[in-house]
Amino acid sequence: MVPLSWYLMLSAALFxxxxxxxxxxxxxxxxxxxxxxxxxxxxxxxVAFARFLHPAILTGQVFTVFVITVAAAEVAVxxxxxxxAYRNMHLVNVxxxxxxxx
Amino acid sequence: xxxxxPHITVQDVIHFITIQRIMFAALGALTLxxxxxxxxxxxxxxxxxxxxxxxxxxxGIYLLLNADFIAAVQVLVYIGAxxxxxxFALMLTQKLMSGKITQTMEQWILAAPISLGIxxxxxxxxxxxxxxxxxxxxLTTPSMPTTPIIGNALLTKxxxxxxxxxxxxLVAMVGAIVLAKEDKSDGSS
Numbered sequence: 254m255v256p257l258s259w260y261l262m263l264s265a266a267l268f269x270x271x272x273x274x275x276x277x278x279x280x281x282x283x284x285x286x287x288x289x290x291x292x293x294x295x296x297x298x299x300v301a302f303a304r305f306l307h308p309a310i311l312t313g314q315v316f317t318v319f320v321i322t323v324a325a326a327e328v329a330v331x332x333x334x335x336x337x338a339y340r341n342m343h344l345v346n347v348x349x350x351x352x353x354x355x
Numbered sequence: 356x357x358x359x360x361p362h363i364t365v366q367d368v369i370h371f372i373t374i375q376r377i378m379f380a381a382l383g384a385l386t387l388x389x390x391x392x393x394x395x396x397x398x399x400x401x402x403x404x405x406x407x408x409x410x411x412x413x414x415g416i417y418l419l420l421n422a423d424f425i426a427a428v429q430v431l432v433y434i435g436a437x438x439x440x441x442x443f444a445l446m447l448t449q450k451l452m453s454g455k456i457t458q459t460m461e462q463w464i465l466a467a468p469i470s471l472g473i474x475x476x477x478x479x480x481x482x483x484x485x486x487x488x489x490x491x492x493x494l495t496t497p498s499m500p501t502t503p504i505i506g507n508a509l510l511t512k513x514x515x516x517x518x519x520x521x522x523x524x525l526v527a528m529v530g531a532i533v534l535a536k537e538d539k540s541d542g543s544s
Contacts, residue, residue: 255379255419257486263383263416265477267390269470274394276466282444283399286406289437290390293413296425304420305489311501314425315508321432322520326527328437332444333534339448340537 260301268294279346281335285328292324379419386412400445407438424502 267290274287296317303313335345344350389409396402410433417426509517 254490255375257489258481259379259383260416260420261481261486262478263386265474265481266387267413269474269477270387270390270394272473273463273466273470276469277394277463280399282441282448283394283402285441286393286403289406289433290393290409293410293433296429297413297416300417300420300422300425304422305486305492308421308492309504311504311508314422314501314505315513317422317425318428318505318509319516319520321428322524325432325437326523328440329527329531330534332440333531335444336447336535345448 257301257305260297264294264297264301267291267297279348281338281345281347281350282332284347285331285335289324289328292320296320375419379416382412382415382419385409386416400442403438403441403445406441407434410434410438421499422501424505 271287271290271294274290275284276287278284278287299313299317299320301313303311303317307313338350339345342350342352386409389405389412392405393402393409396405410429414426414429414434417423417429
């Protein structure tokens, strides 16, 4: 049996890698990839706690299904925004898209 | 009366435990290594491919946690849908993704201490708490198919969030189509 703390450490490490990706990427799609890594880390936490704390109810796994749903919706809208920005301004780097900057 | 326990030697138990932990270590190394390549590679198309590998490793972690349905959904949705969708978006914006353009901002010097600090804080909190009681719960519970339990929960206790999730998906789909649609109207463009 793998202890619960191992899963939590893996999830914490994955989350921090995602944070690093979000903070450093210039490409908007790269930022979305970092967000996906962070969501995966939270999903690992949810499933691990569902397995270890309430193994017969699995509320955490139900929540994971919702998180995956919202992640899919977020990626669809985010990529549509990226494509629209590319079509209108020919830019996908977030430090160059500054038409709304004051 | 006492139930007769099937004869499992201590060596067998230790062997089983070791295999699970070895699998966990391999999958965790695969996931973390791929994730590191995702955030550091210059060529963003390669990093997208490594993101699919990281998702596969996470699916394996779900299998280790007896979450068979979630693992299947992970492979279907994350690898099958999200990665392919991002691939489409990358190819549509291909002109700007050649390997020569630098893909990372100059602020990685600031970002590395921030993410490392979050990691240290999380690990400190993890070490401060004692999680071994939860290990005992999981050790005494048999594994079971999770799909009927999740289905029952989705249609009884969580029926309202379930319907809301479908509405969210519909709204996101319509919104994505509207955002990405070619603007054919004259005038503004």
